[in-house]
Amino acid sequence: MITLDTVGKTFPATRRQAAVTALEDVSLTVERGQVMGVVGPSGSGKSTLARIVNLLERPTTGTVTVDGLDLTALTSARALNDARRGIGMIFQQFNLLDSRTALANVELPLELAGVGRAERRARAGELLERVGLGDKLGSHPSQLSGGQRQRVAIARALAPRPKVLLCDEATSALDPVSTASVLALVRTLTDELDLTTLLITHEMDVVKRVCDHVTLLEHGRVVDSGALGDVVARPESPLATRLLPHPGPPSDDRAVEVVVGGDSPDTVLTDLIRRYDVHVTVLGGAVETLGGQRFGRLQLRVDGAPDEVRGALDHLAAHQRPTTETAA
Ligand SMILES: Nc1ncnc2c1ncn2[C@@H]1O[C@H](COP(=O)(O)OP(=O)(O)OP(=O)(O)O)[C@@H](O)[C@H]1O
Ligand SMILES: [Mg+2]
Numbered sequence: 001m002i003t004l005d006t007v008g009k010t011f012p013a014t015r016r017q018a019a020v021t022a023l024e025d026v027s028l029t030v031e032r033g034q035v036m037g038v039v040g041p042s043g044s045g046k047s048t049l050a051r052i053v054n055l056l057e058r059p060t061t062g063t064v065t066v067d068g069l070d071l072t073a074l075t076s077a078r079a080l081n082d083a084r085r086g087i088g089m090i091f092q093q094f095n096l097l098d099s100r101t102a103l104a105n106v107e108l109p110l111e112l113a114g115v116g117r118a119e120r121r122a123r124a125g126e127l128l129e130r131v132g133l134g135d136k137l138g139s140h141p142s143q144l145s146g147g148q149r150q151r152v153a154i155a156r157a158l159a160p161r162p163k164v165l166l167c168d169e170a171t172s173a174l175d176p177v178s179t180a181s182v183l184a185l186v187r188t189l190t191d192e193l194d195l196t197t198l199l200i201t202h203e204m205d206v207v208k209r210v211c212d213h214v215t216l217l218e219h220g221r222v223v224d225s226g227a228l229g230d231v232v233a234r235p236e237s238p239l240a241t242r243l244l245p246h247p248g249p250p251s252d253d254r255a256v257e258v259v260v261g262g263d264s265p266d267t268v269l270t271d272l273i274r275r276y277d278v279h280v281t282v283l284g285g286a287v288e289t290l291g292g293q294r295f296g297r298l299q300l301r302v303d304g305a306p307d308e309v310r311g312a313l314d315h316l317a318a319h320q321r322p323t324t325e326t327a328a
Contacts, residue, residue, distance in 0.1 A: 154189070
């Protein structure tokens with residue numbers, strides 16, 4: 001679990017540049033097993049946030065707690081290094097050593113941690129197998145595709161058995177097919193190894209595909225954050241319509257807009273028609289799979305006897321997202 005509590009980061013002024021406040025008052029929690037997407041415009045502080053989680057950057061204010069340990073309280077380089085071993089990181093540019101084979105790249109962090117040769121070989125081999133590169137142990141990065149290189153980088157990040165995985169634009173240099181497979185791998189590994197994953201991206205599509213939670217940063221501040229299903233249902237959420245497009249202006253003066261789903265949007269409508277003697281017309285809308293669940297933003301018209309219509313509309317209002325779990 002990652003907890004940032006009122007984190008701020010100001011880079012001091014230099015002779016050439018004024019001071020820059022990259023993060024301000026950022027509080028954020030990512031639970032085990034979650035993939036939290038962090039989105040925001042260029043310069044909004046996403047990379048700084050990732051670097052603060054493993055204390056590559058020390059926050060100016062606030063605390064960073066990873067798996068119960070307050071990293072900001074650690075003062076010795078050794079304690080900090082130990083803590084960092086519990087946090088794996090992957091980047092857009094892979095950062096592999098081309099002089100080394102895939103196997104030797106994955107072994108590197110274990111070598112630095114003083115793990116014996118036989119043990120680190122075995123572990124590296126097993127990890128490369130796990131990321132689907134069991135037949136590429138002896139290949140050098142230059143002999144691998146971008147997607148394969150990122151898989152090696154993922155295996156290397158996981159070698160010290162971290163509990164946290166930080167991904168900074170990890171698929172930005174990849175083609176759509178490699179992107180999809182690397183994202184699927186990140187999701188599977190998070191689930192199987194019970195990781196806490198922070199995934200920085202500028203693509204909303206990436207969030208839709210793998211994340212269960214999302215945070216929007218603007219000018220170093222959190223302007224929106226939550227579970228995807230809760231975010232899409234909040235009318236004032238700046239992310240809602242980016243996750244689930246708006247159907248456009250109502251084409252009928254009796255149109256009502258609802259956000260349904262989490263289980264299946266169809267269930268809500270089927271249920272409605274069964275309970276009330278009404279006729280439902282879908283005037284427009286969008287249905288999206290978000291974090292593995294289907295959500296719909298639908299524009300409906302409900303026709304029938306006034307009592308039935310009123311009952312049906314009340315039912316819809318009660319069954320649309322957000323559900324009771326949203327309060328937080
Ligand atoms: N080492 C540094 N020294 C001074 N300013 C910095 C430093 N690192 C980042 N910044 C500034 O902090 C702000 C946030 O940068 P950051 O790299 O976190 O943005 P980002 O959201 O990752 O952007 P991008 O989408 O372009 O990668 C920017 O204004 C940047 O110029
Ligand atoms: Mg960045």
